[in-house]
Amino acid sequence: MGLLAAGRPALAERPAEPAGRPEVVAQSKWQFSGDEGATWSPRPPTVPAGKVGTIQARATFQVPDPGAAEFWQLTHALPPRMDMTFSLNDKEVPVPLPGMYYKTIPAIPARLLRKGPNVLMARIRIDNRPPASDRQKVMPDFTFPSPSDPPALAGQKLRFQTGPILGAFGEDYFSATCRTNIPVPVRLTVTPAQRATPPRPASSRAIELSSPAGLIHRFRVPRDSSLRVFEYQLKATFGRDSAATAAHSVALPILGPKGSRQDELRFVIMGDSRSNTGDWATVAQAVLNEKPALVVFTGDMNDHGTDDWEWDEHYLGPEPARELLATVPFYPVKGNHEENAPLYNQLFYTPSPDGTAENWAQEIGPVLLIGINGQWSARWPQTRTWIENTLSESTAKFIFFMSHYPAWSSAGNGKLDAKTGLPRHWAYLTARTDIVPMLVRHKATALVAAHEHHYERSDLPGGLMQIISAGAGAPLSGKSRDAAKQNPYSKVFIKTLNYCLLEVKGNRCTLQAKTPAGTVIETLTWQARKLH
Ligand SMILES: [Fe+2]
Structure with missing residues (x-):
C-alpha cells in the first residue's frame, strides 16, 4: 500500500467483472x-x-x-x-x-x-x-x-464483490462477512500463526467453515483464546469458476482471564466518511498505519446507504479502506446517511448473538464500549433502560459511549429552537436529557459522536468529556454564527479531517486526536474510574 508522490493513497482498482463473459x-x-x-x-x-x-x-x-x-x-x-x-x-x-x-x-x-x-x-x-x-x-x-x-x-462470472469485513470478536469467537456477486456457498479457512505457550496441538489445525449458498456470507468463527494471530481466506467455486480473497493477517488483542496484557488496548474511533472517497482513503490509510486492535466507526459511511453501489465504490472502494476492514475488527454505529439500509445489517457483525444488533456493548480488556443507533425510535425507553443497566453492571476502568449524535455542537446540526433554546434535533436533545446524565452518573470516560464534520472537544458539566470526531471524508463544516449559545462547553474546535487514537495502559487512558497527516490536534488523558 504505497503512497503516491502527492501523499495520497492510490484509489482502488474497482474489482472488475472478469473478461470473457457474454x-x-x-x-x-x-x-x-x-x-x-x-x-x-x-x-x-x-x-x-x-x-x-x-x-x-x-x-x-x-x-x-x-x-x-x-x-x-x-x-x-x-x-x-x-x-x-x-x-x-x-x-x-x-x-x-x-x-x-x-x-x-x-x-x-x-x-x-x-x-x-x-x-x-x-x-x-x-x-x-x-x-x-x-x-x-x-x-x-x-x-x-x-x-x-x-x-x-x-x-456473470463468480467474484467476491464486497469485503471481507472483520466484525466483532470475543473470547470464543471472531466474525467475518463478505458478499459474492452470484449465490454460492463460501468456504472460510483460518490458519493459526501463533500458538499459546505451552503449545496446544489440538488448536493448531486450520479451521474451516462454509456458508449456505447466497450473496451475503456471515461467519461466526469459534476460537479459543490461544487463537490470537492468524490468517484467514475466503474461497468459492461455481461450476468451472473459482474465486478467492487475499489471505488476510489478523492479530486480535488478548482478552479473558486476568493477565498483564489485559490492561492494554489500542483502538481508533472515527466517523463520517461520506462523501469524498479520496479523503476517506487518506484517513483509512492513516488509521491502518496506526495498527489499532479495533475500530469503532460512528456512522455516515456513504452519502446514501441505500445506494447499493456506494458500498463498493465509496466505503469499501479505496484499497486502504478494504485492507482496514479486512484486517481490523470493525464496530459500526449507525448514522442518518445509512438510511436504515438493509445491507448495513448484513455487512457488519456487531457484538451480539446474531451480529445484527444496532445497540451493542462489549467489555474488551479494560474498556467498556457501548454503541447505539441514536436516531429516533419508538423503542427509545427500552434502549435507555438497556444503557442504564449496561452502565450499572460494568466494572470496566474506562467507558466510551458512541452515538452518531452529540448532545452539544458548535456547528450547523446543533441549531437551537428559538422558543425553547433547546436543540431542534431529537437526537441531540435526547443525548442531552437522557444519555449524558446516565454517563455522568456512572463516571463514563467520554461520549464520542459524529454528524458534524469537524473535531470538537467539549468539557460537559459533571466531568464528562464529549468528543465529536467526524472527519473521515465528509465535506468539512465550520462553526455556526450561534456557536457560543449552541455549545458553551466547547474547548477545542478545528475544521479538519481527523480520527481519535486511544491507548489504555494500566490505569491510564490517552486519546490523541489526529489529522491523517500526523498532526496531533490535542492529547487527553484519563485515570481509571473509581467505582466507589
Ligand atoms: Fe449524520
Missing part, C-alpha cells in the same frame, strides 16, 4: 409509456404536479444463448433512486435486498431469459405530490430524465 446490449434505447402500454415513445412522459403516476419502460434484447451463463446482471441505465420494479418476459426480476437501490441488478437466473427476443419492462412509480411535511408546497411537473444508454445484460 454481454447483450438492448437493440434500442428505452421506450416509455404513460398510459399503461397503449402508446410508446422514446420520450419519457411527464407526471403533472400534485399527481401520482406510473411510467412503464420497455426494451428488447436478442439473446443468442441464455445458457452461456447461469446468472446474469442487468445494468438498466435508468435513474436508480426511484421506486421501480423490473420484469423479463413477464417474470419479475428479483433484487438481492428489497429496500436497496441498484444501478446493476446481479444474480438474475438464466431461466428468466429465452433464446431470441427478450422483453425487459420497468414499472416506475412517481409520486409528484407535495411532501407530507409541506402539503402547500408548489410542485413543478416532473419529466422523467431520459437515459443516455440502452440497458445491458451480462453473464
Whole structure:
C-alpha cells in the first residue's frame, strides 16, 4: 500500500467483472409509456404536479444463448433512486435486498431469459405530490430524465464483490462477512500463526467453515483464546469458476482471564466518511498505519446507504479502506446517511448473538464500549433502560459511549429552537436529557459522536468529556454564527479531517486526536474510574 508522490493513497482498482463473459446490449434505447402500454415513445412522459403516476419502460434484447451463463446482471441505465420494479418476459426480476437501490441488478437466473427476443419492462412509480411535511408546497411537473444508454445484460462470472469485513470478536469467537456477486456457498479457512505457550496441538489445525449458498456470507468463527494471530481466506467455486480473497493477517488483542496484557488496548474511533472517497482513503490509510486492535466507526459511511453501489465504490472502494476492514475488527454505529439500509445489517457483525444488533456493548480488556443507533425510535425507553443497566453492571476502568449524535455542537446540526433554546434535533436533545446524565452518573470516560464534520472537544458539566470526531471524508463544516449559545462547553474546535487514537495502559487512558497527516490536534488523558 504505497503512497503516491502527492501523499495520497492510490484509489482502488474497482474489482472488475472478469473478461470473457457474454454481454447483450438492448437493440434500442428505452421506450416509455404513460398510459399503461397503449402508446410508446422514446420520450419519457411527464407526471403533472400534485399527481401520482406510473411510467412503464420497455426494451428488447436478442439473446443468442441464455445458457452461456447461469446468472446474469442487468445494468438498466435508468435513474436508480426511484421506486421501480423490473420484469423479463413477464417474470419479475428479483433484487438481492428489497429496500436497496441498484444501478446493476446481479444474480438474475438464466431461466428468466429465452433464446431470441427478450422483453425487459420497468414499472416506475412517481409520486409528484407535495411532501407530507409541506402539503402547500408548489410542485413543478416532473419529466422523467431520459437515459443516455440502452440497458445491458451480462453473464456473470463468480467474484467476491464486497469485503471481507472483520466484525466483532470475543473470547470464543471472531466474525467475518463478505458478499459474492452470484449465490454460492463460501468456504472460510483460518490458519493459526501463533500458538499459546505451552503449545496446544489440538488448536493448531486450520479451521474451516462454509456458508449456505447466497450473496451475503456471515461467519461466526469459534476460537479459543490461544487463537490470537492468524490468517484467514475466503474461497468459492461455481461450476468451472473459482474465486478467492487475499489471505488476510489478523492479530486480535488478548482478552479473558486476568493477565498483564489485559490492561492494554489500542483502538481508533472515527466517523463520517461520506462523501469524498479520496479523503476517506487518506484517513483509512492513516488509521491502518496506526495498527489499532479495533475500530469503532460512528456512522455516515456513504452519502446514501441505500445506494447499493456506494458500498463498493465509496466505503469499501479505496484499497486502504478494504485492507482496514479486512484486517481490523470493525464496530459500526449507525448514522442518518445509512438510511436504515438493509445491507448495513448484513455487512457488519456487531457484538451480539446474531451480529445484527444496532445497540451493542462489549467489555474488551479494560474498556467498556457501548454503541447505539441514536436516531429516533419508538423503542427509545427500552434502549435507555438497556444503557442504564449496561452502565450499572460494568466494572470496566474506562467507558466510551458512541452515538452518531452529540448532545452539544458548535456547528450547523446543533441549531437551537428559538422558543425553547433547546436543540431542534431529537437526537441531540435526547443525548442531552437522557444519555449524558446516565454517563455522568456512572463516571463514563467520554461520549464520542459524529454528524458534524469537524473535531470538537467539549468539557460537559459533571466531568464528562464529549468528543465529536467526524472527519473521515465528509465535506468539512465550520462553526455556526450561534456557536457560543449552541455549545458553551466547547474547548477545542478545528475544521479538519481527523480520527481519535486511544491507548489504555494500566490505569491510564490517552486519546490523541489526529489529522491523517500526523498532526496531533490535542492529547487527553484519563485515570481509571473509581467505582466507589
Ligand atoms: Fe449524520
